[in-house]
Amino acid sequence: xxxxxxxxxxxxxxxxxxxxxxxxxxxxxxxxxxxxxxxxxxxxxxxxxxxxxxxxxxxxxxxxxxxxxxxxxxxxxxxxxxxxxxxxxxxxxxxxxxxxxxxxxxxxxxxxxxxxxxxxxxxxxxxxxxxxxxxxxxxxxxxxxxxxxxxxxxxxxxxxxxxxxxxxxxxxxxxxxxxxxxxxxxxxxxxxxxxxxxxxxxxxxxxxxxxxxxxxxxxxxxxxxxxxxxxxxxxxxxxxxxxxxxxxxxxxxxxxxxxxxxxxxxxxxxxxxxxxxxxxxxxxxxxxx
Amino acid sequence: xxxxxxxxxxxxxxxxxxxxxxxxxxxxxxxxxxxxxxxxxxxxxxxxxxxxxxxxxxxxxxxxxxxxxxxxxxxxxxxxxxxxxxxxxxxxxxxxxxxxxxxxxxxxxxxxxxxxxxxxxxxxxxxxxxxxxxxxxxxxxxxxxxxxxxxxxxxxxxxxxxxxxxxxxxxxxxxxxxxxxxxxxxxxxxxxxxxxxxxxxxxxxxxxxxxxxxxxxxxxxxxxxxxxxxxxxxxxxxxxxxxxxxxxxxxxxxxxxxxxxxxxxxxxxxxxxxxxxxxxxxxxxxxxxxxxxxxxxxxxxxxxxxxxxxxxxxxxxxxxxxxxxxxxxxxxxxxxxxxxxxxxxxxxxxxxxxxxxxxxxxxxxxxxxxxxxxxxxxxxxxxxxxxxxxxxxxxxxxxxxxxxxxxx
Numbered sequence: 294x295x296x297x298x299x300x301x302x303x304x305x306x307x308x309x310x311x312x313x314x315x316x317x318x319x320x321x322x323x324x325x326x327x328x329x330x331x332x333x334x335x336x337x338x339x340x341x342x343x344x345x346x347x348x349x350x351x352x353x354x355x356x357x358x359x360x361x362x363x364x365x366x367x368x369x370x371x372x373x374x375x376x377x378x379x380x381x382x383x384x385x386x387x388x389x390x391x392x393x394x395x396x397x398x399x400x401x402x403x404x405x406x407x408x409x410x411x412x413x414x415x416x417x418x419x420x421x422x423x424x425x426x427x428x429x430x431x432x433x434x435x436x437x438x439x440x441x442x443x444x445x446x447x448x449x450x451x452x453x454x455x456x457x458x459x460x461x462x463x464x465x466x467x468x469x470x471x472x473x474x475x476x477x478x479x480x481x482x483x484x485x486x487x488x489x490x491x492x493x494x495x496x497x498x499x500x501x502x503x504x505x506x507x508x509x510x511x512x513x514x515x516x517x518x519x520x521x522x523x524x525x526x527x528x529x530x531x532x533x534x535x536x537x538x539x540x541x542x543x544x545x546x547x548x549x550x551x552x553x554x555x556x557x558x559x560x561x562x563x564x565x566x567x568x569x570x571x572x573x574x575x576x577x578x579x580x581x582x
Numbered sequence: 583x584x585x586x587x588x589x590x591x592x593x594x595x596x597x598x599x600x601x602x603x604x605x606x607x608x609x610x611x612x613x614x615x616x617x618x619x620x621x622x623x624x625x626x627x628x629x630x631x632x633x634x635x636x637x638x639x640x641x642x643x644x645x646x647x648x649x650x651x652x653x654x655x656x657x658x659x660x661x662x663x664x665x666x667x668x669x670x671x672x673x674x675x676x677x678x679x680x681x682x683x684x685x686x687x688x689x690x691x692x693x694x695x696x697x698x699x700x701x702x703x704x705x706x707x708x709x710x711x712x713x714x715x716x717x718x719x720x721x722x723x724x725x726x727x728x729x730x731x732x733x734x735x736x737x738x739x740x741x742x743x744x745x746x747x748x749x750x751x752x753x754x755x756x757x758x759x760x761x762x763x764x765x766x767x768x769x770x771x772x773x774x775x776x777x778x779x780x781x782x783x784x785x786x787x788x789x790x791x792x793x794x795x796x797x798x799x800x801x802x803x804x805x806x807x808x809x810x811x812x813x814x815x816x817x818x819x820x821x822x823x824x825x826x827x828x829x830x831x832x833x834x835x836x837x838x839x840x841x842x843x844x845x846x847x848x849x850x851x852x853x854x855x856x857x858x859x860x861x862x863x864x865x866x867x868x869x870x871x872x873x874x875x876x877x878x879x880x881x882x883x884x885x886x887x888x889x890x891x892x893x894x895x896x897x898x899x900x901x902x903x904x905x906x907x908x909x910x911x912x913x914x915x916x917x918x919x920x921x922x923x924x925x926x927x928x929x930x931x932x933x934x935x936x937x938x939x940x941x942x943x944x945x946x947x948x949x950x951x952x953x954x955x956x957x958x959x960x961x962x963x964x965x966x967x968x969x970x971x972x973x974x975x976x977x978x979x980x981x982x983x984x985x986x987x988x989x990x
Contacts, residue, residue, distance in 0.1 A: 372647060405729060406729055406730075406794060407726050408732035408735055409719050409723060409724055409726050410726045424712075426723055427711075428710050428711075428713065428715040428716050428718060428719075429710045429715070430706075430710055430711075430731065431650035431711065432729070432791070434650035435650055435651055435794070435795055436794040436795060438794075438796070440647070440648060443647050444647065444650060445638070446645060446646075447638045447640040447641065449638055451711040535797050536797070541794045541796070542794070544793045544794050544796060544806070545730050545790055545793045545794060547806070548786070548787070548809050549728065549733070552733060552783060555779065555782060555783055556783075559778070559782060560775045560776065560779050563674075563778060563779070564775060566678050567678045567680070567771065570679050570680040
């Protein structure tokens with residue numbers, strides 16, 4: 294096959310572009326930080342459903358005051374005006390409470406979905422949202438298996454509302470998250486994730502008749518920083534038990550890993566086919582236009 | 583200034599800006615049925631868009647915290663881009679496989695693809711809550727490289743540039759710029775190769791967007807093979823659109839099309855029907871394999887199961903057989919019918935993944951508001967307006983200007 298000077302430059306140009314972009318589009322998830330993640334252990338056997346944490350949360354995050362308990366009918370969800378809710382459930386062991394908020398996954402789906410890293414996992418553990426980066430595409434909401442990020446649909450300058458574990462306002466200064474600090478029954482414990490799992494196991498071993506022998510969040514969605522122990526199966530207190538054990542970003546890894554190879558192999562293949570199919574023409578008219 | 587004088591010298595001595603200005607004026611009749619329907623809808627759509635930016639997305643859409651993506655993403659972007667797939671398939675056939683037969687439809691297909699990306703991806707801006715930050719992934723605030731949407735966003739941008747380069751010789755001919763025409767024509771092959779690669783990745787990427795919504799999509803539509811399904815179906819979606827658009831263009835713009843191209847149309851449609859049959863068979867077979875491997879027999883005897891069967895048999899298998907039969911019997915009418923059925927099937931499939939099968943288990947289902955539909959129609963009609971404007975002025979369906987033809 295005769296390769297003209299011009300064709301050669303075309304090939305080199307196409308290869309160059311491909312290599313340059315191939316690098317940029319490489320999509321490996323960031324290496325997990327060597328620092329230990331921090332999290333919160335929620336013990337639903339200790340929670341009395343006082344909803345004090347709801348009030349503390351809205352005060353700490355400048356959100357409207359929660360609705361009074363007598364107006365509550367049935368389990369609620371978090372929304373753009375409340376980052377956490379405590380629900381009451383009638384279970385096989387009587388009334389049990391459960392607190393809902395962001396689970397702060399070890400490998401968050403929202404963070405891997407975000408194309409601007411507005412939603413990001415900090416090295417300390419909390420998953421936070423940054424207004425100056427977010428374009429409001431709501432892909433984090435599509436991806437989150439726990440349905441946590443909430444969007445202000447009725448605002449011209451909408452924000453995403455979700456629990457940040459008080460990262461910016463308190464945790465970075467060495468204070469406890471608002472809900473943990475004010476919990477009167479010590480149902481909430483803040484610490485490194487490793488310590489919390491030890492603590493949860495200790496409680497389960499010491500009182501095997503009180504707890505279900507499982508820590509929700511230890512393996513769910515590849516592990517979360519928010520951990521639950523409960524006297525009843527987690528399904529009975531409204532936790533989503535169909536969550537997969539592997540992390541959610543894992544689901545797109547295969548596709549994203551194929552991108553660089555497609556970018557290198559396909560243009561070369563196309564150019565090869567193009568050269569092969571135009572071969573039957575006389576060499577001096579091998580211009581393609 | 584100097585370059586504009588050179589261009590104007592090429593263009594019968596007319597000044598370039600005066601020429602463009604004169605081209606902006608409408609040509610032909612005003613009160614056509616299409617105009618009478620589209621103008622009020624576009625005006626209403628503009629009002630709704632103003633309300634959307636003033637009062638927020640919730641003021642015009644039925645989106646909720648559980649269903650954050652509705653018609654504007656599921657139809658405008660995901661379905662619209664699938665139909666724009668014709669551009670990469672046709673450029674592959676003409677420039678890579680050197681199938682000269684299809685050369686006369688390259689320009690109109692690329693124009694269609696370019697406008698589809700411009701408008702449907704542009705419609706994405708309406709859906710963004712904070713559109714002023716849309717350049718963040720481009721300028722690096724920040725590069726979210728682990729995101730499928732990051733890949734799709736970059737690819738939309740790059741592919742639009744590639745398509746513009748593929749189409750640019752027509753613009754150069756229109757402006758009478760000989761030298762620019764020569765340079766731009768020389769860039770075609772590189773743009774085509776780059777464009778096909780980008781298309782493969784973002785057509786499948788649109789499917790990969792939904793991979794993390796594993797428990798949210800009905801199991802009959804969710805599998806790890808969504809990206810491959812989206813890519814394969816974009817081939818026949820795009821070609822069906824080419825057949826459909828061609829049959830309309832040959833009626834509406836018949837004065838633009840030479841007798842030679844008019845006669846060639848039959849052979850082109852025939853060839854495309856053949857390719858559609860092949861790719862639809864592959865697609866149907868892949869779907870069947872996924873269905874059997876996932877062992878979803880139990881789900882078939884449910885309402886969603888019947889819906890799945892309707893899509894697979896009524897809008898994939900049936901048009902596939904129809905394509906096969908009609909190209910064997912060389913029946914142009916049946917080919918067009920098959921193309922329309924195929925297009926409906928692709929719409930159905932994309933909506934099933936993105937809207938109908940998304941959160942199928944919720945008590946309150948998402949149904950688009952009339953305002954979302956009007957805005958979607960506004961986008962669609964505006965695109966057709968621009969398409970018509972370009973066809974009537976640039977050498978798209980028409981033969982190339984004399985200086986451009988010498989080279990071929």
